[in-house]
Amino acid sequence: MSIVITGANGKLGSLIIQQLLQKVSPHEIIACVRHLETGKHYVEQGITVRLGDYDQPDSLEQTFAGATQLLLISSSHLDDTVRIRQHAHIIEAAKKCKVEHILYTSFAFPEAGSAPLSYLHLATEHAIRTTGIPYTFLRNALYTDFVEKLDLNTAIAQGELDIYPGEWKFNTVTRWDLARGIAAVLSEPGRHKNKKYELTASSPWTFTNLAAALTEFTGRSVSLRQDPQIKNWIFGFLSKIDTRSASNDLEQLIGGPLTSLKESIRPFISI
Template sequence: MSIVISGANGKLGSLIIEQLLQKVSADQIIACVRHPERATSFLNQGIEVRHCDYDQPESLDQAFAGASKLLLISSSNPDDTVRLRQHAHVIESAKKAQVEHLLYTSFAFLGDGLISPSHLHLATEHSILTTGIPYTFLRNALYTDFIEVIGLKTAIANGELIIYPGDWKFNTVTRHDLALGIAAVLSEPDGHRNKTYELTAPHPWSFDELAIIMSESAGKHISIRQDPQIQNWIYGYLNKIDTSSTSDDLERLIGGPITTLKDSVLPFIKM
């Protein structure tokens, strides 16, 4: 079995390979990267490294040759038109290479999304379905580290976390937990073919819960204040995606509980 990971040098890709190495031998893993010269750590672990650039279709045919499983990690390009074209290049090359199983890191609960990333992921999923290649859609929730942009240090200093008004609930997860779940799917037999997993927290959390954790960490009370005048792009984004729907798919895949909210957010509070 050859497990090919595209975007292997990225944060999620690197974590997936780290977890895969605990489940399969290094010679079963192929790390596809845009800059092979930056992948010496993989080579040192006995992992084959191949050049793979979503913008260079000619690089993909060879990169995917002999793949039993190919994990397409979604492009990080900020332009969704470019991203969709890049994904199309990967999917077409997967067909040419006769990949046996195509897995894709999509986004959780797409049917409830109102913004272009939802359309991007739905379009990519549809393209994969049209190939006839057995698939697995790994619909990842928002990363918990989005909290970096809501002003945690300022909140701790002032004793007050200011948020945009709303009944906010979050189904977020860590990259580490996603890597655990995805590595489980990649390393196990083909029971995951033609399935879609919503990889979210099993229960949503609130800003009130976050404030309690911040208070415990800071040794003083941190209150929550809603302010409709707050200027932060993140709330516009959060309002347009499904941040609250949950699933136990991720915990079932990893065979246990995901990282607690406290353990997930403390690194950002203490930075």
Template sequence: MTIMITGATGQLGNMIIANMLVRVPATEIIAGVRNGGMSATLKALKDQGGEVRCIDYDRPETLQKAFAGVNKLLLISSSHNDDTVRLTQHTSVINAAKNAGVEHILYTSFAFPQTGLKGSSNVHRLTEQVIFDSGMKYTILRNGLYIDFVNVLGLQEAIQSGVLTTPAGDWRFNAVTRSDLARAIANVLAEKGHEQRIYELAAPRTWTFADLAEVLTEFAGKTVIHSEDVSVQHWIYPFLSSIDTGSTSKDLEQLMGQPITSLKKSIAPFLN
């Protein structure tokens, strides 16, 4: 069995490979990278007999050769900011994988894309359809909202002032950490099965801004309250309104085999 992870120099890809190295022999793992960058994880992979190959979504003529001998391929979605380009890149990878004889393709989609037609969720649904139409065995890994979005909410300012201020609304969040996603995805890659499955890798329960203020209170050692203000404006709020942040799923915890990281531990890296 040979497993390739594309986007291996990105945060998620790098974490997945780190988890894979404790699950399967390095000789079964191929890291797909766009450029020559080499993280400590990729160096460890090579030192243990794994392989690193150049995978450039923008050079479709090179992809089929790069996928030679691969049984399972994890397509980590492109980070390009133009969705038309992203879909073209994804389609090139999927077609090349099929032509190269890849048996099973896995794709990092976005959680609950069926609930709306806005923004990036659309390119994910379209990519999923290309995968379904390809006839290959598939697993769709619909990643939840990254917890990283809290980094633009002014957490340090809230601790200093004692007030976390946000726009009014019934905000609820199913956000998760990359490390939890990486653990779950690595387990899926390392195990047999999971074909023709779609997993919603979001949190099993939501939290609110009031919950976030309570956690900030623990960090601050003083009370931090949540306050609503209609005048608060930031690009993050229209984005959050355009996706499903309120639906929940048990898939992530089940695939991890353990509870997800708590809200307190999840936001700690953004308070250092």
């Protein structure tokens, strides 16, 4: 088995490799990085490191050779139109290298979204299907990290969390849980071909749950204040993606419960 992973030095890629090492031999993993010198820590663990720059299609011709599975971690470029081109480079190279199976970190319930990233992920899924290569779409929910944009520490200090009015629900997950689920898929070759998984929380949480978690964490009461005048771009973004729909796919892949909301927000609280 030869599992090639792009974006191997990123936060998600690193966690996936960390999890995968508990399931397969390091000799079965090939980590693709943008600059070879940044892959030394992988070499020290017995992992092969190859150059994999999404912007340099020529450099990708040999990168995926011999891959039984290629995990394409979506590009972190801020322009979704550029990301489509970058992903196309990887997909074309995968076809040339005769990769046996492409796995892609897509976005959860993209059909219900109207944000540019929803179209990017759908377009990439379709591009992968044009190759005829078996695929697995790992449709990652929004990372729970987005709570960082809500300024939780100010909310704790003021005893009030400011939100835009609405019946918000969040199917978010941690990278840690995603990595556990994705590593499980990668370690079971053949079982997940031509499937798509909606990797979300099994039951979405609400801002009431968040305020309760903050209160429980700090012992200081935090209530919600709905403010239609709030100036925070995150609410506009959240309204363009499907944060409500949920699935048990991730819990089933992991074989147990996901990280609780309270634990997931811990890194964003400094008080």
